[in-house]
Amino acid sequence: MKSEFNYELKPGVKVRFIQNKQFKSVQMMISFIHELKNERELASRTLLAGILESSSAAYPNQHAITLKLAELYGATFGANTEVEGNLSLLNFVYSFVAPEYLKAGQSLLDESVDFLNQIIFHPRMENGMFKPEVFERQRTNLKTYIQGIVDNKQSEALVHVQRSYFDDPIQQNTPYGTETDYQELTNQDIVAAYDQMLRRDQVQITVMGDLDLDSLKRSLSKFEFRESARETLYEICYSQAAKDQVKVQTKTESVQQSKLDLIYHLPIDAHQDRMFYAAVVMNALLGGSPQSLLFQNVREKASMAYYAESSYSALRSMVLIQTGIQATNHDSVLTLIKEQIAALQQGDFSAEQLAKIKIELVNERQRMQDSPASSLEQAVLSELLARPLDSATQQNGIQAVTKQDVVAAASQLKLQTEFFLKGGMANGNH
Template identity: 30%
Template sequence: MTNNLPEGIHFNLNQNDKFKNIAIAIDFVEPIKENHLEQRTMVAEMLENYSEKYDSKLKVARKLAAMYGATFGANVFKVGNQAVLRIFISFINDKFLPDDVKLIEQIADFLKEMIFYPLIINDSFPVKQFELQRDNLVEYLFNLNDNKKYYAARETKKLFFENDTDNAKMVFGDLPALAKLKARETADYFQKMISENEIYISVDGDVENEDVQPIVDLFRLNDRKHQVVLMNSHEDLRSEKNVEKKAQQKQSQLDFAFNFPVSIKSEDYFAAIIFNAMFGGSPSSLMFTNIREENSLAYYISSSFNSTLGFILVQSGIDGENDKKVIELVKQQRDKLINGDYSDELLNKIKKTMVNSYLTKYDSQRQMLNTVFINSLLNREITIDEWIKKIKSISKTDISSVAQKAELKTTFLLEGETDE
């Protein structure tokens, strides 16, 4: 049965009959401080594209097509102080196939091949395939610098986390280190990941435990240590920086990083997400209305709240000569939220929008799997009704209290040389 899995290997099933597909996420989790981000990035690339049996991308694609168009992939991301490598697969439920087709069993065989029998020859990934994947990825990541909005956000985060080594790292690690990564050392790391990483298996679909048993049985591996997930904000390490750079472009990017010591596990989490929505996280926000619409001082402006690292990032596109005005107006919008200087109508509108947005995520199996995984990782559970009730209960006083925690630490101006 699906219980009695080895220590450090977890299974969670979210049953619903909204979808014809079954979606599965298999998450390998380890602390960021282990410093394997580059290796994990390349392991994900190799696991997605090759195995012993399917030793080319074409063979993988053909196998997926033969399994009624199943979708398969691998990616990396971070949650708090943990690095995650996710294997994702989505496939049509056996209930919608001919009686003699047992697709789940085929999927289990495919996952066994792709995860546990990667294309490793003589203890190394094949150098030719490895270096092709690595070099293509490095070129793609390097070219992201041409996207000035992305570049400004990345530089702002680097400045903000300058004294916080683990959190300063990009999810793919250090680009020069990634470019030098070797096939054999990455294969060695893969074996370590399989034997030591904590594993979370999350399933969404119209199935019972026994239906997905062939997949769960793949992970009756050795015990592994349970990782403690921390989501503290390290506010004492947050860097106070104000940096300006020039760029050959018309528009300027002005970004801000606010220390915001609130996490998804904090008591004031729900007040914090409403604060962010009213600050700049929605089209009805104060920044969008007062800075972009009324004063025409920004081409775009928005905020995002990272609840695993405890900070708010504000991104804006402006004319460079308006930077001082925009900085002052951003501070003023935070002060309005501290002082309750906004209408009840706006607050109610934001709450309604947030509830509707929250409910729409249940139309996506990927979003559902994210929720299942995060709740399991954090040992946290909240029903839809509880979430909505908490949102509706937030008052102006709650928002004022949490708004006072938002402390501007870093500003980064990428100034266009020919602003218009």
């Protein structure tokens, strides 16, 4: 049994409290939400999250933070950034033992809020800048991480196909920015990003667990949020018009396994109800499951791919298909992929196939509701979309999808971009 409470802590700072006894811990996420204006913000906000996560004035290094978390009976903490459609979320994620599992009368709520307040509002500064060694260490770590993405050929192909497809430079990049961004960002840039975050960002505080509402309100009121004019959030879902001409790009590298990636425009986003779930089921049937057409027909029966999968982004109105293949099989694989999509559009799949896919999707949702982290992320996204996304709602939406719904969703797919990372000895682009 759970109850939900929503209120505004300060203008632009919203609280959503999901009161339940499902988990032995209390989950808390503080999300600073900003509509991205340029691609460089991807890197600056990611670097800022890394700096704030690693130290503060009260906890000057990772060791001090670890000791404090141990003192709080093994509380967990982390900071991260994510991109949801047009929005950037800089999250502080925290969990601690629920009062029920402590000594009578004991609660970690006040101490937890104080810890997070120190981390968020009292960073480790020196002469108005972040501690130089902290800044440099985090910047180096992220440059290395970005280089690792580029060195992974599956990730490299994904970046290339996104750059070919998206009109918006923000959507073209990884959610963490580029290596060039990290080389150019200065300590002063990150201090400015931090100040803007505190003044400008909308804030969503999501708390889930067995707590007393009045106690929670008293504790959260201790956060030092500024009284400022925060930006109004606009549309979370990114969209762009479909184009009539397919972009085709090939890059040759000395790699053994070639990558063929495609992006299809699908004008169904997360705001739509019935068709959103139809698109979810359609994607699972296409390539989002071991029971899917791409997996069964391209990878297993034809033995034409090392992997063949699809993913649907309801926040970007697109379906991405990724395959790992032999370069000589390019034309055959492309034909097979198009045949699987045509089969969905023509309803050439059985009721049994559809039923199995729906059962698999429902089981996934049931497993997600048993995960505190997944439940928390679901609650935050639900708030941003202003629509219910709890496990029961999603299961009902999936179960209601018919064969006709899947055909209707598949019929709206329109190929936009092909990128082929071709294995070979020569280097170059075409």
